[in-house]
Amino acid sequence: MSSAGIMSAAAQQQHLLRLAARALARANLVHAYGHCSMRLDDHHFLVCAPQPMGLISDSDNGTVVSIDGELPDGVLGEVRIHQEIYRRRPQVGGVVRSMPRDVMTLSAAGITPAPRHGMGTYFSPEVPLWNDVQLIRNKDLARGVAETMAEAPAVVMRGNGAVVAAESLEKAVVLTWYLEDAARIELQLRCAGLASDDGIIAPAAARQRATDAGRIFERMWEYLIAGDSSSSGVFINESTQ
Numbered sequence: 001m002s003s004a005g006i007m008s009a010a011a012q013q014q015h016l017l018r019l020a021a022r023a024l025a026r027a028n029l030v031h032a033y034g035h036c037s038m039r040l041d042d043h044h045f046l047v048c049a050p051q052p053m054g055l056i057s058d059s060d061n062g063t064v065v066s067i068d069g070e071l072p073d074g075v076l077g078e079v080r081i082h083q084e085i086y087r088r089r090p091q092v093g094g095v096v097r098s099m100p101r102d103v104m105t106l107s108a109a110g111i112t113p114a115p116r117h118g119m120g121t122y123f124s125p126e127v128p129l130w131n132d133v134q135l136i137r138n139k140d141l142a143r144g145v146a147e148t149m150a151e152a153p154a155v156v157m158r159g160n161g162a163v164v165a166a167e168s169l170e171k172a173v174v175l176t177w178y179l180e181d182a183a184r185i186e187l188q189l190r191c192a193g194l195a196s197d198d199g200i201i202a203p204a205a206a207r208q209r210a211t212d213a214g215r216i217f218e219r220m221w222e223y224l225i226a227g228d229s230s231s232s233g234v235f236i237n238e239s240t241q
Contacts, residue, residue, distance in 0.1 A: 021053035021056045022054060030054075036169060085163070096175075105183070107159055112126065112128070117182065118209055128155050133159045153175055174220045
């Protein structure tokens with residue numbers, strides 16, 4: 001990014017961020033709370049407007065945040081989690097903080113979804129749990145969440161939703177949907193009496209199944225942004241490569 005663009009984001013990046021935010025809301029993965037972001041360069045990322053994501057309009061731009069600095073005025077305190085993830089994982093290009101219903105239900109009991117079906121394999125061998133119900137509003141807690149997540153694609157926060165990170169914002173949105181689907185499977189099977197260690201896909205088989213071939217992520221992204229009046233012509237990774 002040029003020196004003139006260090007503290008700003010391109011219109012296409014703002015557009016993608018709004019698409020992602022509204023897609024998460026339409027899929028019921030967020031409600032009044034939640035936020036998403038995308039990396040701009042080695043030192044900055046763009047986070048969505050601090051409002052319910054389904055209400056973000058085409059005039060609501062995100063805010064550029066320094067990965068190593070203080071949060072700008074008006075940016076939500078939990079965006080510190082994004083900072084910590086981007087700082088520790090240079091390959092991450094997008095982060096989603098969400099409140100999916102079944103993820104929340106399981107997390108209230110200290111449970112995270114196991115890899116029991118195809119979409120769950122992307123989180124093999126397990127989804128780590130941040131076992132603290134407090135809101136993440138200081139650097140120490142944000143650091144703890146990022147450390148618990150380590151190199152995993154997701155971390156579940158007890159009674160407080162989840163955080164997903166991926167190489168692009170589009171993929172992070174898709175993986176958030178996959179995580180909630182894995183939680184749906186987990187909850188239904190446990191309600192049916194399945195033992196907690198039955199039916200788990202072994203790590204080797206999970207690695208083979210967790211493919212990105214066949215436009216797996218692209219097709220789900222297209223599904224999730226369908227119905228957004230601004231979705232035409234935006235495809236996965238187009239604006240983040």
